[in-house]
Amino acid sequence: MAIVKMDRLTIVGLEKDKNDIVEALTNLGAFEVISERGDDLSASEVATTDPDSRLAALQHDITRLERVIELNRTLHPEKKALFAGKRKVSEAIFRQAVSREDDLLAAVSRIEHNQATAAELSVQQHRLQAAQTMLEPWQDLDLDLAEEGTKSVCLFLCSADSADQVNQLREALNEDVPESFLHIAAEDENGLRLVVAAWRPRASVVQGHLRRLNFNPLPLQGEKGTPRQQMDANAGLLAANEAELDRIQRDNIELTRDGKSFEILYDALTIRYDRLKTVSSLSGTQKTFWMEGWVPFNLVAEVTKGLERHFLVATAHRPAAADEEFPILFNNRKLVKPYEVVVEMFGPPCCREVDPTPVMAPFFFIFFGIMLSDVGYGLILVALCAWLTFKVKPSGELGRLSRMFLLSGVSAVTWGFIFGGYFGNIISVLSGQTFDIPPIWFNPMNDPIQLLLVSVVLGVIHLFAGLGVQAYMLFKTNRAIDAILDIFPIYALIIGLALLVLVEGPVGMILTIAALAVMVLFGGRESKNPVLRILNGLMSIYNNLAGYLGDILSYTRVLALVMATSVIAMVFNLLGFIGGPTFGGILLFIPVALIGHTLNLSLSALSAYVHTSRLQYVEFFGKFYEGSGRIWRPLDWKTRFIEIGTDAAEEEKENKTMQSQAD
Amino acid sequence: MIESLGPILTILAASFAALLAGIGSAKGVGIVGEVAAGVLTEDPTKFGKLLILQALPGTQGIYGLLTWFMILFNSGILFGDPSGLTWQKGLSYLMASLPIAIVGLFSAIYQGRVSASGVALVAKRPEEQSKALVLAAMVETYAIFALLASVLAVMNI
Structure with missing residues (x-):
């Protein structure tokens, strides 16, 4: 469905271009190297496989820089914004910092020397002070x-x-x-x-x-x-040492004044390290090298064309073979995309599986919303996540989660209107029970049984969707018989039982009996022995009934979480408003409500997230999804402190120089 | 004496729910906190992730408080007139509070143990936090069922 097919691209090039080709591929960010040696090499392995131990030297410098950056943090304490992402650095500043590599590393050496002297001096200070006493x-x-x-x-x-x-x-x-x-x-x-x-x-x-x-x-x-x-x-002596320590401190402050450059250099060296590691993992002859990797099928043409324009290379590509595992790249619509993170946390699909994100996303949206179901809480969540998503723009998991919760918060607001929850019952409390916004549908506190039914019905739809995907996959792999004999009877059984309870008439009974009959007759069709077959069929009835009863009951958690959210909110409202609608009463109400609702919002949102995930992972994915795949990780600039921004003009210039070099 | 037995039993029922589930949560949260503090000595930046794991076994206490509130509210002790509370009703409240009180107590402790192991998981592989969350939430399912059993019974007394 929404998994991008991958092509296996083989590149043969000249040894002398090796570095540049790897750099170009990293710039493109569309090539995952297939390493012959399996997974990532550890640092110690790298040191032994790299004859020049250039990698080890780089690693050493990176560690030294890290120490200096840490020191810089204590010397120049800086208020870091909450959730601040990586610093954006323009290409020019990046290049400038990298060109000063020798100076910066010299500074690092001096700082290290300073630190060593300082350590010695402070030992001496202790000794002298002891003598003084x-x-x-x-x-x-x-x-x-x-x-x-x-x-x-x-x-x-x-x-x-x-x-x-x-x-x-x-x-x-x-x-x-x-x-x-x-x-x-x-x-x-x-x-x-x-x-x-x-x-x-x-x-x-x-x-x-x-x-x-x-x-x-x-x-x-x-x-x-x-x-x-x-x-x-x-x-x-003490005074002299003190002065010396002071001088060192000042010297260090002076040396790290330009602390940002150390961070830039750290990332630059990390990038170099990664590239060197890739390069040294490639095999080849004296004059040529050879590499293989996964490229999304729609980018293969572009990648090969780009390489061939700049370098003397031979390339070949073919789609992944049927028995070949290729890494996963999702391709989903904008509204579904934020939910990829939920699937990824369970485990990305393997390349022969269906991407469950599009089916799962609407259910996640609904269940999260219904579990939180409060206009006030939903709006706060939306505001917080919108601020994160559009203003702070954190990278990585936090950024993806904030987009997911931004969307899910909208659902919470919607369900808040439906159930009439505004910070619990804050409107009715503040107006002295004279005014309240009625719910669009019903208030779960007054009619919990109805919500119980709603959750169970939603749960059944959810389970049916999961079974549907399973049936779809069976049909796709030419096992339609299995779909018809194993999955359709479950649909019939659950619907039949529901009709039996809710509606008069024989339809429910007929459906139930038919479903049970199919299960008895075909549930154990793997065994040839007819007696064993019927026995296995009976067992399958028990398994199905017990399993699905448990699954469906699991959805009653929706009711419990809705009640937990709204009752705790009510408790805080009542507690805060104990002083009544007087000046003092309001004065008391504000802090109580602020603290109480913050607490309730964070715990309820956490519960809603965790339990929605559980319903997806256990009840839903359990029906059809394995999640044994691996995410596609192309060569990329992996940085820790900075994000290198390229403005268009500069990129243009660079392309030109690259072209002229190639010519 | 027999007239005051109704309110006494009802308050006992409510206290039972808040008390036992609260003890369980305190214990569960405590177990996770101990392990988390150990991990934080090595890597203080994991505070946010570990705090979430620590919060998980705290929900039983909330469910206990919720049941406490529902019992006192429903019986009229909190804002209404508890005069109609017979000892039979009080005893019914007591029975209804049993699920969340007892299941809350034990599930919170077990959930705390799962979360504490989850802390070890996050310490090594912080990107797998959601798996640790879900594993702990598996235990909470039974606290949720107990809460439903208690609250639905209370609402119908």
């Missing part, structure tokens, strides 16, 4: 710490927590080493610092006592200068 209590000691004593006397510098400790030491020393000398250098709330002098041969005894009584030796003993002098020297 250690020295501070000793600052009044007028003694060179390098002084170890005289030839026969040695000195111990240590600190104690309490005077008691010192007294114990004094006693011990008096007893064992009476010739020793103990001097209290300083005493304050942090403890005591003392100097002990002892006759050298007896030093070990003194040291033993000091250790026993838990005195802390000053680790800096041995360093040159008095504590005061050392502290002054350290302070000088």
